[in-house]
Amino acid sequence: MRRLLPHPLLSLTLAFLWLLLVNQLSAGHLVLGALLGWLIPFATSRFWPEQIRIRHPFTLLRYLVVFVIDIVRGSFHVARLILLGPARLRPMFVTVPLALKTDLAISLLANTISLTPGTVSARLSADKQTLIVHTLDTDDADALVAEIKQRYEAPLKRIFEEGHE
Amino acid sequence: MMLNIVIPIAYTLVSLAFLLSFWRLLKGPDAPDRILALDTLYVNTIALLVLLGIHLGSAIYFEAALLIAMMGFVGTVALCKYLLHGDIIE
Amino acid sequence: MLDILLSILILTGAIFTFIGSLGLARLRDFYTRLHGPTKATTLGVGCLLIASAVFFSVRDEGVSLHEVLVTLFLFITAPVSAHLLAKAALHLKLKSLAPTPLPDSDTPSNSSD
Structure with a gap:
């Protein structure tokens, strides 16, 4: 088979x-x-060296719904900031420590971050331990990292990496 | 027909977007800015083609939009690779 | 009814496309300029493509879904392009409004000339 x-x-x-x-x-x-x-x-x-296994299809489904909603939210967010003008932006580079191990999950996380409100992923460290993210308007880096980890990383870990290795 | 009013407005907005991106392409100041402007221009072109397709009621413009999307992405990746490594094929 | 739906989709799409390019022209450093085209423009063109799918599905009385292909393609490639551009910009040490992170060993130094 x-x-x-x-x-x-x-x-x-x-x-x-x-x-x-x-x-x-x-x-x-x-x-x-x-x-x-x-x-x-x-x-x-x-x-395609590795076999992709989806462990929790319903988590994936819920993740997709959150993803689509956040794309729309992210566009409205960035549109508002652009219209308000460059003077009141508070851009910042934030380092997100990664709990994900597989390449697929990490790239999905990076792409999700780039499409969701206020953030664009900028660089993955060589050892794949941290992801540098540029944010458009924030003053609380820790809250942002916590939100990324809880909202996107946790479900991705559950879907693609539960019981991995 | 409400579309008869909306489509010219949409043409105007997308054309303005085109001009703004083109301005950034000319102004720079650095290579990544120009690549980003070029990438945005591809996407604006797709928007313009899709609008033209709806306006003229013809589906053939879709093929062009698909090709521009693919070539645009490959071009952007190749240019970024060049900036990162000074070489396209590793 | 259909007319109104199409009009809303087309207008939303055109406005987001415009705002994306406005951000590209208006903001002050490369990293903030990156946000507009990545999110707003992509959603704008997505709206226009959905409008096109609805339009041709109704007109030709058959489902026309190939616009979904371009929409999916754009939503997959936009963040990849953005990531590569940001990586290239960090590699070239472009000036930034935010303090830039330390260089990583991942970015090769043999091509800095």
């Missing part, structure tokens, strides 16, 4: 993307999409 279908999630995603790309749902494209979803993981297997 493993050898026949090395990355089931990737295959499913690829088939779905193919249907979106051709923008129609016919039997022929379903077959072609399934075929591509089956073949492409073999051709690119060198890029």
